Amino acid sequence: MSLISKIALTLIKGVGHVTAKNLLANFGNAAAVFKASKSALMQVPGVGEAIASQILDTDALKEAARQLQFLEKHKIEVLFFKDENYPRRLRDCPDAPILLYYKGNADLNHPRIVSVVGTRRATAYGKMLCRQLAETLKPYDVLVVSGLAYGIDVEAHKESLANDIPTIGVLGHGLDRIYPHLHKTIAQNMLRNGGLLTEFPLNTVPDRENFPKRNRIIAGIADVTVVVEATAKGGALITADIAGSYNRDVFAFPGRSTDEYSQGCNFLIKTNRAGLLNHARDLVYYLGWDDKHGKSSEKQLKLPVGLSLEELSIVQVLRDAPAMVDEIAIKTSLQQSKLAIHLLSLEMQGVLTSLPGNVYRLN
Incomplete structure (x- = not known):
């Protein structure tokens, strides 16, 4: 009863x-x-x-x-918001649903949860970023969450499955159907390594107004939300704003100023609503997972053959920790103009990465 x-x-x-x-x-x-x-x-x-x-x-x-x-x-779990297995991150949100319906085998309280969102019209660039993100996150024992929609959502799920990363699809309807129907096969695969989650009871159809509600679960269940591609308006920006209102981290991949499907990402970065990701590795760095994972200290830095003495001096400065340009200039005694050229050269060779705030770190 x-x-x-x-x-x-x-x-x-x-x-x-x-x-x-x-x-x-x-x-x-x-x-x-x-x-x-x-x-x-x-x-x-x-x-x-x-x-x-x-x-x-x-x-x-x-x-x-x-x-x-x-x-x-159909072995669908009903999760009450006071239950131990209810997603605790989501429970902390003021508008968390009192009930969730869940089918799957992934832990909704996984230690590391990343939500990935974006446009429903993913470009080749966006698909490449989803692949890069999954390949980068694979060693870090994460759970990937998205919305099973067309575009970036389904790409995030596909790439997660391809890399044996458990992935959860948050739905805008009841668990007696799959929408879009075209994603039924991938949804079934997700049940074997991940799951499907919704707040909506059976017989709920995928009406337009359900998806903004769905987005708050995508934002609230995760530690961080990553926006891969987004137009100037759309659900991805709504999810990013909700995540920000929950005091969760938000990051975005930038695109060219003329790219329609990067306008939203560029706007989030420009207005400081999202941190900038030049590469998926930046996400691992920002979240401090390298130290916890324990692999970064074991990895031997492989340098390209033929680096100049000035470039080697820059590498030596960055071995201990990331540093700002001014600090690198002082420690290497290089003029700013020459330093900028060397930094660009090292970045092009994949030796280091530029971060927000004129900070550089070794890859």
Whole structure:
């Protein structure tokens, strides 16, 4: 009865997550909500006469019982926001759903979770970045989250699976269907190494208004959101803004100023809403995973043959830690004009990477 009541509470028209949490806080549990009097219900913030009548007169309990049969038959978990296996990062968000529906084998509280979002019209550049990102993250034991939509979303899922990275698809509809239907096969593959997650009950169709709601779960469940490609307007920017409002890290790959599908990324970087990623390795660096992973200290730096003495002196400065241009100039006694030429040469040879703030680090 308890689980049926929890599902039923989400089926009441007009009861959103905030009101549902108010009801639960007031009555202690979902079953008690449906046993309360109309006057008692109307004492709860957000509950007026119309919603109170809906709770008392609805067939939500019967519908919830029918849905639970389907959920149990298809081994779909129902995660209540107070449950231990509910995503704890998402629980910290003020608008977290009280219920989630989940099918899969990945840990929703994985130690490292990266959300990847972007345009539905991914270019060759965007697909290459998704491949680079997956290949770079593979050694770091991560879980990749996206939305199973066309474009960057599905590329992120595909590349994750190709690199044996568990990946979760957050859906804008119930788990009794897959949208777009074209992604049914990859969704099935994700169930073997990852899973599918939604806040929407069965029989919920993929209406347009569901996807902005879905985006807050993509942002809230992860440590960091990466925007690969995005137009000036769209769901990827919405997700980035939501992640920022949750005080989560946001990063973006830049593109040329004339590229339509990099306008959103460039805007996020320009307005300091996202950190700049020149390469997927930068994400690992920013998050400090190299130190924790323990591989960076073991890796021997391989330098190109024929570096000049000036270039070798720059490498020596950067061996201990990244450094700003001014610091490198002081330690190498190189003039700024000559230093700039050497830094560019080393970057072109893949020896070092430039970071925001005129900082350089060895690759």
